[in-house]
Amino acid sequence: MGEFVTLEVEDGVGTIRLNRPPVNALNAQLTAELADAAREATDRDDVRAVILYGGEKTFAGGADIKEMATRTYPEISKFGTALTNSLALIASIPKPVVAAITGYALGGGLELALTADWRVAGDNVKVGQPEIQLGVIPGAGGTQRLARLVGPSKAKDLVFTGRFVKADEALSLGILDRVVAPDDVYTEAHRWAAQFAHGPAVALRAAKTAIDSGLDTDLGNALKLESNLFAALWATEDQKNGMKSFIENGPGKATFEGK
Known part of the structure; x- marks a missing residue:
């Protein structure tokens, strides 16, 4: 490189x-x-x-x-x-x-x-x-x-x-x-x-954005950002796969391919 x-x-x-x-x-x-x-x-x-x-x-x-x-x-x-x-x-x-x-x-x-x-x-x-x-x-x-x-x-x-x-x-x-x-x-x-190599990539990205960007604004706007990112994850395969796996197999069993 x-x-x-x-x-x-x-x-x-x-x-x-x-x-x-x-x-x-x-x-x-x-x-x-x-x-x-x-x-x-x-x-x-x-x-x-x-x-x-x-x-x-x-x-x-x-x-x-x-x-x-x-x-x-x-x-x-x-x-x-x-x-x-x-x-x-x-x-x-x-x-x-x-x-x-x-x-x-x-x-x-x-x-x-x-x-x-x-x-x-x-x-x-x-x-x-x-x-x-x-x-x-x-x-x-x-x-x-x-x-x-x-x-x-x-x-x-x-x-x-x-x-x-x-x-x-x-x-x-x-x-x-x-x-x-x-x-x-x-x-x-x-x-x-x-430990994150096969984790929920989209959700991890959202979590990092919520924490890092939230620190640069007031609490009210940070909570709105968190809420919006939380809701947006319902459009992802990570969410569907993670919740389906939880219901069928219990916690900690899902694998993720989200990008």
Whole structure:
């Protein structure tokens, strides 16, 4: 697919894999390839769930500072917009997405991880938004997705200090959802993603839309959105198959082919 980003698909699970040694620094090319991978994962019917993975050593160490340091304002504005848009495409993949975090997820790397629905990490990882130590701030979701995830006070602590956070604290803060042994990170991420590979794809898409879009509006409008999405599912094969199977066989017996 790309030089630095690939999409590998097996049995319904698509792995978006970063491969730009040594730390998967986010440069312009990798950013563009992330956008391409997000579009492909969205469009492919054989992808029912997605894993974001940087390899065994590190998830992503952040933006390529050497490349960024000499950029002019127009150039950095263009890059920032491209990175924000790429991460937004990943966040809007209408399928379950899990980040498999090894080593470090710093700066743009943590911002990438925050686009996932769930984050599993090794017990030796460190995460953080250290941009303040460079005289700048997070520019691709670190002040927004992080605050929505852990609350404004905790987000300000991490953004204002730029400190690195170990796995156990990141778990307690809610940045991470599961911490496992380093060698088990991808296996655990795959286990989580695989449970959706043969699930009700249309209903899962509706659930993700309801939660994510509902957070960006007031409760009244969010409830209307939920109700409309709920009713719309009565036009799908997922609903017919799921309820028929429940009546005939009990819960948890249905298989789904919805797209």
